[in-house]
Amino acid sequence: xxxxxxxxxxxxxxxxxxxxxxxxxxxxxxxxxxxxxxxxxxxxxxxxxxxxxxxxxxxxxxxxxxxxxxxxxxxxxxxxxxxxxxxxxxxxxxxxxxxxxxxxxxxxxxxxxxxxxxxxxxxxxxxxxxxxxxxxxxxxxxxxxxxxxxxxxxxxxxxxxxxxxxxxxxxxxxxxxxxxxxxxxxxxxxxxxxxxxxxxxxxxxxxxxxxxxxxxxxxxxxxxxxxxxxxxxxxxxxxxxxxxxxxxxxxxxxxxxxxxxxxxxxxxxxxxxxxxxxxxxxxxxxxxxxxxxxxxxxxxxxxxxxxxxxxxxxxxxxxxxxxxxxxxxxxxxxxxxxxxxxxxxxxxxxxxxxxxxxxxxxxxxxxxxxxxxxxxxxxxxxxxxxxxxxxxx
Amino acid sequence: xxxxxxxxxxxxxxxxxxxxxxxxxxxxxxxxxxxxxxxxxxxxxxxxxxxxxxxxxxxxxxxxxxxxxxxxxxxxxxxxxxxxxxxxxxxxxxxxxxxxxxxxxxxxxxxxxxxxxxxxxxxxxxxxxxxxxxxxxxxxxxxxxxxxxxxxxxxxxxxxxxxxxxxxxxxxxxxxxxxxxxxxxxxxxxxxxxxxxxxxxxxxxxxxxxxxxxxxxxxxxxxxxxxxxxxxxxxxxxxxxxxxxxxxxxxxxxxxxxxxxxxxxxxxxxxxxxxxxxxxxxxxxxxxxxxxxxxxxxxxxxxxxxxxxxxxxxxxxxxxxxxxxxxxxxxxxxxxxxxxxxxxxxxxxxxxxxxxxxxxxxxxxxxxxxxxxxxxxxxxxxxxxxxxxxxxx
Numbered sequence: 124x125x126x127x128x129x130x131x132x133x134x135x136x137x138x139x140x141x142x143x144x145x146x147x148x149x150x151x152x153x154x155x156x157x158x159x160x161x162x163x164x165x166x167x168x169x170x171x172x173x174x175x176x177x178x179x180x181x182x183x184x185x186x187x188x189x190x191x192x193x194x195x196x197x198x199x200x201x202x203x204x205x206x207x208x209x210x211x212x213x214x215x216x217x218x219x220x221x222x223x224x225x226x227x228x229x230x231x232x233x234x235x236x237x238x239x240x241x242x243x244x245x246x247x248x249x250x251x252x253x254x255x256x257x258x259x260x261x262x263x264x265x266x267x268x269x270x271x272x273x274x275x276x277x278x279x280x281x282x283x284x285x286x287x288x289x290x291x292x293x294x295x296x297x298x299x300x301x302x303x304x305x306x307x308x309x310x311x312x313x314x315x316x317x318x319x320x321x322x323x324x325x326x327x328x329x330x331x332x333x334x335x336x337x338x339x340x341x342x343x344x345x346x347x348x349x350x351x352x353x354x355x356x357x358x359x360x361x362x363x364x365x366x367x368x369x370x371x372x373x374x375x376x377x378x379x380x381x382x383x384x385x386x387x388x389x390x391x392x393x394x395x396x397x398x399x400x401x402x403x404x405x406x407x408x409x410x411x412x413x414x415x416x417x418x419x420x421x422x423x424x425x426x427x428x429x430x431x432x433x434x435x436x437x438x439x440x441x442x443x444x445x446x447x448x449x450x451x452x453x454x455x456x457x458x459x460x461x462x463x464x465x466x467x468x469x470x471x472x473x474x475x476x477x478x479x480x481x482x483x484x485x486x487x488x489x490x491x492x493x494x495x496x497x498x499x500x501x502x503x504x505x506x507x508x509x510x511x512x513x514x515x516x
Numbered sequence: 517x518x519x520x521x522x523x524x525x526x527x528x529x530x531x532x533x534x535x536x537x538x539x540x541x542x543x544x545x546x547x548x549x550x551x552x553x554x555x556x557x558x559x560x561x562x563x564x565x566x567x568x569x570x571x572x573x574x575x576x577x578x579x580x581x582x583x584x585x586x587x588x589x590x591x592x593x594x595x596x597x598x599x600x601x602x603x604x605x606x607x608x609x610x611x612x613x614x615x616x617x618x619x620x621x622x623x624x625x626x627x628x629x630x631x632x633x634x635x636x637x638x639x640x641x642x643x644x645x646x647x648x649x650x651x652x653x654x655x656x657x658x659x660x661x662x663x664x665x666x667x668x669x670x671x672x673x674x675x676x677x678x679x680x681x682x683x684x685x686x687x688x689x690x691x692x693x694x695x696x697x698x699x700x701x702x703x704x705x706x707x708x709x710x711x712x713x714x715x716x717x718x719x720x721x722x723x724x725x726x727x728x729x730x731x732x733x734x735x736x737x738x739x740x741x742x743x744x745x746x747x748x749x750x751x752x753x754x755x756x757x758x759x760x761x762x763x764x765x766x767x768x769x770x771x772x773x774x775x776x777x778x779x780x781x782x783x784x785x786x787x788x789x790x791x792x793x794x795x796x797x798x799x800x801x802x803x804x805x806x807x808x809x810x811x812x813x814x815x816x817x818x819x820x821x822x823x824x825x826x827x828x829x830x831x832x833x834x835x836x837x838x839x840x841x842x843x844x845x846x847x848x849x850x851x852x853x854x855x856x857x858x859x860x861x862x863x864x865x866x867x868x869x870x871x872x873x874x875x876x877x878x879x880x881x882x883x884x885x886x887x888x889x890x891x892x893x894x895x896x897x898x899x900x901x902x903x904x905x906x907x908x909x
Contacts, residue, residue, distance in 0.1 A: 142801050146659055152726070153658050153839055247656065253802045255648075255656030262655070263640065263648030265546050266539055266822035333545070391808055394787045408535050408819040409646045409810070415784055416805030426801040429659035437836070444830075446546055 125156035125436050128185040130207055131198030132165040132174060135221045135248070138425030139195055140174070143432075150429070154436035161191060164207075182207050186214050193435055195428055196220040201228050212236045212244060217439070219431035221248035221424055227322035231335040234447050241442050245431035250276065250323045253423030254416040255430070256402050260330045261445050267406030269331040273369045276323040278398035278418045279307045279314040280346050280366045284383075285396045288354050288363050294347060306398055316345035317366065317381040324368030327402075328377050330445060331370065334452035336377060342457035342506075344382040355491055356465070356498050361388050365395070377454045385465055458507040466513065467498045482512050518549035518829050521578040523600055524591030525558040525567060528614045528641070531818030532588055533567070536825075543822070547829035554584060557600075575600050579607050586828055588821055589613040594621050605629045605637060610832070612824035614641035614817055620715035624728040627840050634835050638824035643716045644669065646816030647809040648823070649795050653723045654838050660799030662724040664764045669716040671791035671811045672700045672707040673739050673759045677776075678789045681747050681756050687740060699791055709738035710759060710774040717761030720795075721770050723838060724763065727845035729770060735850035735899075737775040748884055749858070749891050754781050758788070770847045778858055851900040859906065860891045875905050 127143070129136045140160055143150065150158045162185050163177045182203075185191055194211040196218060198204045204225045208218050213236060220226065226233075226249045237244035247257045251274070260269075275281050279301055286297035298315065301307035313319050325338035346366050357364050362385040370379040386393050391413040395401035400418025405411045417423035434443070468479065471490075476497060480486045484502030501509065520536070522529045533553055536543065543551045555578050556570045575596075578584055587604040589611060591597045597618045601611050606629060613619065619626075619642045630637035640650045644667070653662075668674050672694055679690035691708065694700035706712050718731035739759050750757050755778040763772040779786050784806040788794035793811025798804045810816035827836070861872065864883075869890060873879045877895030894902065 142659055146661055146801065149661060150659060153837075253805055255652050255805075258651065258656045259648050262827060263651045263823050264819070265826035266535055266543060266819050268539060268542060391787065394784065406819065408539065408815040408822075410813070410816055412646055412648075412807070412809030412816075414805070414807050417803050420803070422801040423803055423805075426657070426659050426799065429801075430656050433658035434655060444546075 125154065125158045125193065126161040126191045127158065127193050127195055127432065128162040128164065128188075128191045129160060129195045129197060130164045130182075130185075130204070131196070132163050132167070132169070133197060133199070134421045135424045135428065136163070136195070136197035138421035139197060139428045142422065142425045142429045146429070150433065153433050156436050158432060158436070162188065182210070186210050191216060192439065193217045193219065193432055195432070196222055196225070197428070198222065199224065201225055205229050208233060208244075209236060212240055212242060215240055215242055217243045217245075217435045219245040219247070219428050219435065221246070221428055223249040223319070223322045223326060227325045227338045230326065230329060230447065231449055234445060235449060238442050238444070243435050243438060243443055245434060246326075247431050248424045248427035250326050251400050251402055251414070252416070252418045252420060253426055254400055254402060254414045254418065255427070256327065256414055257330065259414065260327065260404070264404065264406055264409060267409050269372050270405040270407060271369070271371045272324070272327050272331060272402065272404050273367055273392065274320075274324060274327065274402040275365050275392055275395045275400050276320045276368045276402070276418065277314055277366060278400060279311065280317075280320070281395065281400070282306050282398045283315070284346060284349070284364055284366065287349070287351065288357070291351055291354065293351055294349060315347050317343040320366060320368040320381045324370055324379055324381060328370040328379055328452070329447050331372060332377060332452045333446045333448055334450045336379075336452045336454060340454040342380045342382070346383050349383055352467070356467070356489055357385055359489065359491060360385065362386055363388075363393060365392060375453070377452055378460050379454055380457060380460070459505060461503050461505050463503055464501045464509050465498060466501065467496060468516070469496050471495060471497055479516065483509075518547065518551045518586065519554040519584045520551060520586050520588055520825065521555040521557065521581075521584045522553060522588045522590060523557045523575075523578070523597070524589070525556050525560070525562070526590060526592070527814045528817050528821065529556070529588070529590035531814035532590060532821045535815065535818045535822045539822070543826065546826050549829050551825060551829070555581065575603070579603050579609075584609060585832065586610045586612065586825055588825070589615055589618070590821070591615065592617065594618055598622050601626060601637075602629060605633055605635060608633055608635055610636045610638075610828045612638040612640070612821050612828065614639070614821055616642040616712065616715045616719060620718045620731045623719065623722060623840065624842055627838060628842060631835050631837070636828050636831060636836055638827060639719075640824050641817045641820035643719050644793050644795055644807070645809070645811040645813060646819055647793055647795060647807045647811065648820070649720065649807055650723065652807065653720065653797070657797065657799055657802060660802050662765050663798040663800060664762070665717070665720050665724060665795065665797050666785065667713075667717060667720065667761045667795040668758050668785055668788045668793055669713045669761045669795070669811065670707055670759060671793060672704065673710075673713070674788065674793070675699050675791045676708070677739060677742070677757055677759065680742070680744065681750070684744055684747065686744055687742060708740050710736040713759060713761040713774045717763055717772055717774060721763040721772055721845065722840050724765060725770060725845045726839045726841055727843045729772075729845045729847060733847040735773045735775070739776050742776055745860070745887075749860070749882055750778055752882065752884060753778065755779055756781075756786060758785060768846065770845055771853050772847055773850060773853070852898060854896050854898050856896055857894045857902050858891060859894065860889060861909070862889050864888060864890055872909065876902075
């Protein structure tokens with residue numbers, strides 16, 4: 124018997140309940156254990172449902188219950204999720220979470236407690252939903268020095284950008300559609316401003332480096348300033364615009380950002396559309412590989428949580444190392460990092476264009492038929508130089 | 517100290533040596549062990565190389581050496597690879613192999629011996645090279661009932677098909693190019709006739725069902741009969757032709773085949789070109805996900821072997837279950853399975869076309885400009901009915 128407590132019966136929490144119920148015989152076969160949901164923590168009562176008899180409202184009833192082996196945290200947010208998870212680990216319980224905000228903010232500390240208590244803290248569902256990126260980085264690619272991780276890590280923004288690309292919709296209209304379909308929250312800020320992607324690329328960077336990456340140090344731009352005209356240029360250039368979370372690893376430093384990027388059509392992430400996620404990993408031996416799938420959604424995310432429960436059942440007697448230690452990782456200031464930039468200007472004055480091409484390092488100009496404007500794709504420039512040059516124009 | 521013996525210093529074997537050397541400090545960090553290549557079994561001598569002092573020519577020197585913890589089998593073929601691996605497991609050594617022929621033919625038996633001796637038999641590199649499909653199926657998707665696995669599992673054939681598609685080359689010319697580049701063997705039969713893909717989809721089917729899937733029961737067609745005209749039709753239909761290994765899982769039965777398939781442009785595997793591999797997995801909770809990467813090549817494949825070595829180091833005291841037991845899995849006779857077919861006919865006789873459309877179950881006709889022929893995409897038909905209908909035309 125392997126007893127589970129679920130904290131928070133929202134979309135993912137109820138999905139975990141459903142997967143455990145639906146695939147129960149299979150899970151017993153895989154683990155040799157009867158996996159049972161013994162308790163659910165939620166503020167609500169759910170009268171008349173199958174959950175009713177399992178509900179508790181006080182976390183103590185879970186922490187102090189010696190029969191509970193695994194705590195599944197699917198509440199979201201950092202407080203009280205952090206306190207609940209910390210106390211569960213301190214009480215010698217294994218924990219799995221789908222909560223990227225929790226892992227990005229407190230992963231280092233929670234992994235340390237798990238090591239000290241010889242229990243497991245797993246978080247496969249926190250990045251990429253049903254995409255097995257955490258286990259792939261830590262186990263399948265255990266022998267790799269990572270060079271770069273590039274991800275489309277947020278389904279909401281990817282859906283909006285896909286609509287803008289395919290149907291020429293404005294950001295506002297595509298966002299409204301995404302909200303109507305339940306893909307975007309009423310307050311979409313965490314998604315559209317890139318904060319969600321930022322936390323996820325920070326988690327992946329910590330796994331890749333084995334050190335604590337502070338997500339607040341990662342330069343983060345969202346998609347709210349992207350115009351339909353940008354997509355016209357993108358199409359003209361045989362590219363599409365995607366929100367990337369990107370981290371390069373060089374000489375013990377991390378070069379990371381979250382920003383919209385023009386992606387060429389032969390890039391493996393070009394075909395990642397709608398609410399799907401895709402993550403490209405480059406290793407020093409492996410070369411490039413890519414994982415694609417449902418980045419969110421009730422059942423795919425729940426499936427990842429349940430895979431963690433299976434892994435915990437197989438490793439219930441000891442801590443499985445993620446190689447994510449306590450040391451702080453240096454994240455290079457975005458101002459000092461180099462990129463190529465896409466920038467638009469009004470008018471088509473020949474002298475001005477020539478001057479711009481020079482000051483933006485042999486920039487390549489791009490024209491759309493019938494528009495009194497032009498765009499440049501700059502040469503490789505430091506962010507600070509690019510910003511200074513734009514300011515002078 | 518964790519001592520390795522490599523059997524066979526070919527492409528993959530020398531790659532394993534290189535990855536262990538190149539990423540040694542990292543591997544120590546990940547496992548807490550100094551990972552050392554102590555012995556190499558090969559018929560050759562390699563005088564003057566760094567391997568020379570490690571070489572042995574008699575497997576007994578490895579099997580009987582109590583200091584060797586892990587045997588890496590990268591010889592290929594089933595004999596003597598099978599005997600060597602069996603004896604290593606019986607001697608209480610862990611084994612990892614990149615050899616799909618071995619795993620497809622003897623995986624069930626070798627896994628049983630490994631369980632009985634409480635050691636590990638791992639084979640991540642046997643399917644998909646650097647794509648972590650084995651671990652993904654068995655660990656990351658441990659909570660899933662699988663519905664279908666579809667793979668582009670052979671880089672050689674995918675390269676040939678990509679050349680035929682992109683450059684209108686004949687099969688023979690594309691094969692010759694692949695041979696010149698070292699992507700295809702001088703005797704290319706195992707690749708181009710689909711035998712390699714067959715063994716790989718058999719292995720994936722065994723992992724998905726937990727039973728022994730006999731690869732000889734999987735209907736296997738290669739790519740040698742594909743004509744440049746087929747690609748003209750494929751393009752006209754906005755598709756490309758790829759060699760799929762496919763397995764569907766329904767009611768405890770496996771419906772599997774290896775055959776060229778017209779893949780629509782919105783299919784996640786459409787973009788898998790050149791020597792790359794891609795594998796799509798559909799689970800009952802997960803939905804669809806896809807993994808993409810280098811399916812072969814020295815270092816990506818070696819990296820997968822080294823990931824197995826790391827996993828062995830972390831699990832050196834006990835057998836990790838793959839859930840692949842001894843029972844035999846029923847594979848449905850291809851004759852009884854249903855598909856849609858693409859078929860070409862000479863001429864454009866109206867009556868004949870109408871008759872064909874009926875006898876091929878509401879088939880859709882396709883014409884290419886200026887060709888005195890037509891093609892049909894049939895309705896869904898049983899293989900045996902399709903073959904009987906073709907025979908009568």
